[in-house]
Amino acid sequence: MNTTKETKTVLVIGGNGKTGARVVQRLEALGYAVRAASRSGKTRFDWNDQQTWQPAMEGVQAMYITFQPDLAVPGSVEAIHALTQMAKQNNVQQVVLLSGRGETEAQLCEKVVIDTGMRWTIVRASWFNQNFSEGHLVEPIQAGYVALPAGDVKEPFIDTDDIADVVVAALTDSRHDGQVYEVTGPRLLTFREAMQEIAVATGREIVFEQIPMESYASTSGQYGLPDDLIWLLRYLFTEVLDGRNEYISDGVERALGRKPTDFKEFVRKNAATGIWNPVPEA
Numbered sequence: 701m702n703t704t705k706e707t708k709t710v711l712v713i714g715g716n717g718k719t720g721a722r723v724v725q726r727l728e729a730l731g732y733a734v735r736a737a738s739r740s741g742k743t744r745f746d747w748n749d750q751q752t753w754q755p756a757m758e759g760v761q762a763m764y765i766t767f768q769p770d771l772a773v774p775g776s777v778e779a780i781h782a783l784t785q786m787a788k789q790n791n792v793q794q795v796v797l798l799s800g801r802g803e804t805e806a807q808l809c810e811k812v813v814i815d816t817g818m819r820w821t822i823v824r825a826s827w828f829n830q831n832f833s834e835g836h837l838v839e840p841i842q843a844g845y846v847a848l849p850a851g852d853v854k855e856p857f858i859d860t861d862d863i864a865d866v867v868v869a870a871l872t873d874s875r876h877d878g879q880v881y882e883v884t885g886p887r888l889l890t891f892r893e894a895m896q897e898i899a900v901a902t903g904r905e906i907v908f909e910q911i912p913m914e915s916y917a918s919t920s921g922q923y924g925l926p927d928d929l930i931w932l933l934r935y936l937f938t939e940v941l942d943g944r945n946e947y948i949s950d951g952v953e954r955a956l957g958r959k960p961t962d963f964k965e966f967v968r969k970n971a972a973t974g975i976w977n978p979v980p981e982a
Contacts, residue, residue: 708733709760709761710727710762711735711760712734713745714737714767715735716736716738718860719860722864723764723871735756735760743755747768747779753783760790762795763792764871765783767779769929771800771806772803773805773928773931777808777809780809794820796870796871797821801940802940823881824880824881825863825883826856826857826883827855827858829859836923839979843978844907845909846891846909850890855889856885856887857963866881876955882950882951883952884947885963886959887962898967898976902977913937
């Protein structure tokens with residue numbers, strides 16, 4: 701059963717983020733009324749300012765929640781609880797939550813959403829392909845030297861286009877209600893192997909070095925990464941990337957009836973744009 705476009709407004713929290721922007725684009729293409737909310741957008745939404753929440757969700761029937769910087773951080777459970785309670789008071793009927801694999805706090809947040817009594821879908825994702833093309837790893841790849849506190853643990857990197865397709869399916873078709881979709885790519889790769897695939901596709905040498913977590917955190921701070929993101933990276937690399945997620949899930953196939961995008965295809969497309977080419981010196 702599909703929802704009616706004419707009577708449904710969807711709030712996308714994190715509407716300019718890696719998955720949020722793609723969800724907004726797809727929903728608009730389908731003819732839905734979409735409210736893209738962010739700290740700097742037309743519809744303002746700030747997780748640290750609850751005064752911005754109420755105006756963002758007025759007249760909304762469904763919402764897609766992405767939490768910044770990640771559901772793993774302390775305080776996320778309380779924030780998701782407060783948001784969903786406000787949503788219920790505003791007669792929001794449906795919630796789709798972006799969650800993370802192997803994160804205790806994230807799974808507590810999932811339970812908060814499930815217990816609201818609203819229609820819900822959980823999209824529990826692995827590490828994004830787009831962290832290599834739209835995040836803080838772009839500059840090191842361009843420079844040809846990537847240093848990370850990541851060893852031989854493998855990760856089934858997921859494409860954010862696949863995540864967006866699953867989210868949009870959940871928001872527009874009630875058959876996805878009550879589902880937990882754990883979404884991953886089709887292959888397990890170490891970060892070193894991922895970098896090697898980018899090197900082959902770009903025809904460049906990209907040196908990968910495994911470094912201690914403390915060195916990585918210190919260097920990240922010197923390059924201006926905010927403290928909350930450094931905390932998150934520390935958590936992801938030291939706890940979540942410990943082998944607990946070293947398996948492939950079928951969430952994309954269950955939700956969409958097709959296989960997820962292979963990392964090699966993601967690399968091929970992005971290499972063709974020149975995003976990883978060296979930046980000419982000024």
